[in-house]
Amino acid sequence: MADGVRRTSAATRSPTDDYDRLRRRVLRAMPSGIYVLGTTSGSRMNLMTMNWATQVATEPKLVGISVANDALSHELLREGHVFALSMVDRQDRTIVRRFVKPVVDVVLDSTGRAGEMNGVGITIKTTGAPILDRAPYWLDCELRHQSNLGSHTWFVGEVVLAGTRETGARSPEADAALLRMEDTRMSYGG
Secondary structure, three states, X not given: OOOOOOOOOXXXXXXXXXXXXHHHHHHHHOOOEOEEXXXXXOOEEEEEEEOOEEEEEOOOOEEEEEEEOOOHHHHHHHHHOEEXXXXXXXXXXXXXXXXXXXXXXXXXXXXOOEEEEOOEEEEEOOOOOEEEOOOOXXXXXXXEEEEEOOOEEEEEEEEEEEEEOOOOOOOHXXXXXXXXXXXXXXXXXX
């Protein structure tokens, strides 16, 4: 251990280590999209790459997201009670890397509102949370419920507005081309 790295052989690994690796592999294999979460509170806003999101009810239309407790977006969501979820095209996969850390580069438009974040155009709809201009689909949500889950908080928002980048309907092939976790080198499983 002269180099500070702990090396273990298969003979010295514990069954717990093997199980933990297996558990992480299985959790990472669960199908999951990659999204960009927009949050805002007062004059502060952020965009954050995330993958734990799903519809949880149909009446009313509710979407649940899981956000790490130490994330800036967590703080803004708790304060602002709104969020937007932008879906990402597979061909646009590099965009998610721009939002793995809090946004520091915000460009204002002619009205003084944020028009670009980390070099990507945004739009503001009903809630004030930023939405990617290039998102093929997006949801604008108001917070209805939250639950502490340990390392993360589960936020449930009611969809108050939904939209698409395109005016016409997307084809089933285009819908299948939304970015998913397995399309990236990112992993976030257990």
